[in-house]
Amino acid sequence: MPLEDLMWVEKYRPSSLEDLVDQTAVKQRLMALLVKKGQLPHLLFAGPPGSGKTSTAVIIAKQILGEHWRDYTLSLNASDERGIDVVRERIKTFARFADRREGVPYRLVILDESDEMTSDGQTALRRIMEENSEHTRFILICNYSSGIIEPLQSRCVIFRFQRYDEASVTEHLKSISKKEKLRHQGDSVFAAIYEATQGDLRQAINTLQAASASGELTVESVKAVTGAAVKGRVGAVIEAALGGDFEAARTRMVELTRVYGIPERDFLKYAYETLGSMKGFDRARAVSIFAEYDFRLVQGSQPELQLAAMLAQLARLKKEG
């Protein structure tokens, strides 16, 4: 079985713009743009995670580049830990070596998390886009277009994706459940998935698949899966820290960042998101610790040290009662 069928996020990924869930405004404007393939400008997709940005990029790649789209598409993460130079090198190599076939008007670079780059990095990216503009189109993907520097924004046509609401997510999950012939407890299951994934359709589908792997889809199986997802595991680290167990929190943090490859900045982002659902500590103090260490993480040179120091501060909240 190919990977595309094995993973439901891929199996049920929309294959055309018509299939994309909601996002009506985006679809209409894109269809108009795609009439003249050769004149496609660079695109900037802004919106929350799991709102269809990558899926849309892939649809465009298939539509423009045809059956060999994979050979002419490069997907990169702009906040690659190894730096913008690595990104530049890979784009350069890609632009230089992949020869084109008939009917392939240009190559496509899909650059995820463009807004996580520093403004220096984005300036460098602007140069990369210029250097390769002749045969390469860029689709920049980000959560907030405000995190993208003005000169980059002005080189792209901007599309804003909306967060999926509970009704859309539930409807989509139900249709998948039907096709996969899942046995489930009813609406409470879908409510639990939505609660855990907050409109992120990719996470929701992943959760659905993993939670139903044992046979029956229940609220409990959903909870078990949620706890094992990145956000759940980061949440467990913060819980340990707030409970005063610094060493357990720290080693789990190291495991997540160094073994499971969760970038330190993502760790901090997820950690802060989970803070809202926790109780029994001085919230104002905790928030100011997060703010301080978010700053230090960006300023400093050793992220592991910074996160460890942050966890130690959180662990102290408990001692101070």
Place this chain on the structure above:
Amino acid sequence: MVGNDEGKAKLALWLKKWKPGGRAALLVGPPGTGKTTTVHLVADDMGVQLVELNASDARTKDRLDKKLGEVIYSTSLLGKTMVFLDEVDGLAGRADYGAIDFIKDAVKKSENPVVMAANDPDSDQVKKLGSSVTKIEFRRADLQTVRQRLEAIARLEGVDFGPGEIEELARVANGDLRSAINALQAGIPARKDEELTASESINAFFDAIDEGAALAALKAYPGQPREKIRDLFTSVVRSGVHEERKSEALDVLSRADMLLGRMMRGKDWRLLRYLDPTLASELWRSLGDGGPKYTMDAVPWPLQLRIWNDSKRLKEIASAAGRRLAISQKGFMVEDMPFVLLLCSDGGFRESFVKSLNLDEGYGAFLAKEAARKTGR
């Protein structure tokens, strides 16, 4: 000029022969071997005006363009001009983005000769310049030359040094004539701080009886500041120091690391002088008696092994799957991998997954192990 007469002659010859479109000259050699002096001397000798930039200027492409554009692309009415870019191997990273490419391009088009200097022949910057430059090597002065030169200066200045002391100065300077002369002028024997091994230095810091001793221990650390902070961090974090003291110590280290990060980004190395004193007073004090011992690893050994081995395999899997699904490796790692690992506790899924990515069987066993970890079975 002492030593390196050959370098001077070569530079003069290059300048004489230079025509627009010709190569730039690149003087390569360790600090204090007379590169900068040579450029000034040759320029003086030949009546050439120097336009100079060194590493203390921020040299992004735009700024280079602004400062040098005019000199490089036009002939001067006031006679010959030579552009001198000192410390080109100090051009690094993002702050000087595009500078090397700009220089290469400028050299090609320049109406005026360009001469550059660098310390490290193996630096990326020097490599990148490649065949667009004529290299002229500068070597360290030998012991004899340095000693004679120092003796001559001492005589001229009427300072009394015993022969043994001059010998010692010359030896310690290790061919760096500039530092030897500086030391001579300061009237103190230029004894480089005695270096210890990393563990000796870190342990001496923790065992220091006062701040002064703590500072001396840090100064004797053999590696880079970043490694020093890392070693202090791992030792503190793995120690049995009381939690409250530990969190204070980590706060100090976190601020020190922030200072270091700023320095590295801005290449503002003069800030470095604050690093050791800050650590010596704040970190040493926060730890109190019975401090930690030198420890190299930040985490227990089994986890360290997983960092080395398992993380690599997970990344390979994420990279292969990401390519297949048109998402980045990181995207797959964060968004999908945890779910895939859960699903891999099912043998059928695991087998199909490994097969669909053309991975070898070792990965099947690896994923089974990871899945068991995830589900806690």
